[in-house]
Amino acid sequence: MKKIKLLSLLSVIGLALLLAGCGNDANASGGENENGWPEKIRYGVLPGEEDSELSRAHELFVKDMSEELGIEVELFQGEDYNAVIEAMRSKKLELASFGPFSYIIAQERSNAVPIAVRAISEEDATYNSWIVVPDESDVQSLEELEGKSILFADPASTSGHLFPRGIFIEELGITNDEVESYFSSVSFSGSHDNSILAIAAGDADAAGVCSTCVERAVKGGLVSESDFRIIAESDPIPSSPISYRGDLPEDLVEAIKEFIYNYDNEEFFEQAGDKDSRYIPVDESNYEIIRKTAESLNMSPEELLSQ
Template sequence: MLLQLKNFKVSLAFLSVLLLLVLAACGDSEGTAQGEENDQPAESNQSDNDEDATEDPAEEEVAGNDWPEKINMGVIPAEDQTSASDRVNEFAEELATHLGIEVDVFLGTDYNAVIEAMRTENIDIAFFGPFAYVLASERSGAEVFSIGGKSEEEIYYTSAIIVPKDSDAESIADLEGKDFLFVDPASTSGHIFPRAKVIEDLGVTNDEVESVFGSVTFSGSHDASILAIVNGDADGAAIATDVMDAMLDQGVINEGDFKIIASSDPIPRGPDAYRSNLPEDLKEAIREFYYSYENERFFEERGINGFYPVEDSAFDVVRRTAEALGMSPEELLN
């Protein structure tokens, strides 16, 4: 009996050890499985993170987009500052909406102010007179892209020399010794081309032009010169016919208020140009806005029907005229 009990205790002990071994084995298996389950999400998360790092939508959205927070638009004073400001501010606001960035307007006091502002990158886009653009392309890296006109073929205008309606003058020669107005030293139609016309018609040299008239003054804008003639405050003036036509259309002046006694050869209209070092996609967006722009009031005031593409070569006639005068950019601007 004692022997049987002893054997039973040994068997029980053996079974206990065996049970512990089985439980331990099961525990390791479950631990391993649990560990594998814990590791799997970690691998999955890492893979997801890698994909996120590669395909981050925010990064794709700004990739290559180095646009400035705002751009500045410069305006040459071709007409009354107040009315031009109202019109251009409206235009700038619409451009800002199209681009999604702020657009501020810089009203230059003269041609040189806008050219210099672009050279120092204080303005990014500007409306220039034809010769002012030539200077800006040489000095300030201006790149022409748009020109206003009646159509893509009608992008030219002329310079005219006008006198008061009751003037006895019928030609430039009749203005010798009289008071004469140019617009601005760098104005294509308000100085460069009419100056060349004076030289051609009177057979004088460039240095003798001022001595032809009793006095020569720069009015600062085409509309100021036109109004001076209409009001009888000057004997003769050189003006742009597109500004004259716009003032006629608006009823500011009437055809009977003045007389035209001379006209120049066709001149390309004043173009729009931006800094050549602006981001290419920004320049493309600006072009898209101009070419698709529709605002009858704006076009009526500018005397155009729309904006059209234009190449730098269109202004070679302006360069040739300046060369014929033998005038340096510094002389034209001072």
């Protein structure tokens, strides 16, 4: 499969700089304070969240958390999903906002534990994967994509890889091994934003993307609704969880939870996408559907990440 080489190079460089900057000590934040807490908390976010409003929201979130906890909180944005997973595995991150499938991988590799998702209500704490095509495309159905190019976001992306694969397997009656041969080209863009921009520019015949990511891109003026069409939609997917590294001190975890569950900065929620949303508690049972979907593809996380 093809990958965008520049993004892969940036990922390697970005993760190397993070690891080098943090040193080799297991507690790379520079030691512990009098409470036994790390002197710094690093909060990781995934690529594709770089639009200005969401970036400001992330900065505001870590600033408010720092003030509430009384310790420094630093924002880290991975160049790809695996960079964030590996940073937590190497104990270079204490918190991260993972996608549902990247959380499953981070749980296995990095002992990640989910805390909360951002949503208006428990019933609204889901989103979908869309298969989109350029608006001017003649393609009207999945069957008409045979022999054409498909763009996924990242190997560890739930709505940008895992669920689109499931859609093709279920709707077209093909096996997971046949997905690659069904298309003329299968590539990864590095993020949902990159994928929807490629569709808007007519640089790919189709893409699997996150519904809320596309809606945010439209709202932010990155693309227009007239640039693309939706030809397939997945079942509801549980939202992306904020997760902590499982070896953190219990009293620190409780302090983080109290901050997140009671967080009510309206400016943050408006910049993040919906001023009426809040953080809602979740646990690992919320993501059983993701595990089952991954198992249905008969591919391990390592195999999915190596695509």
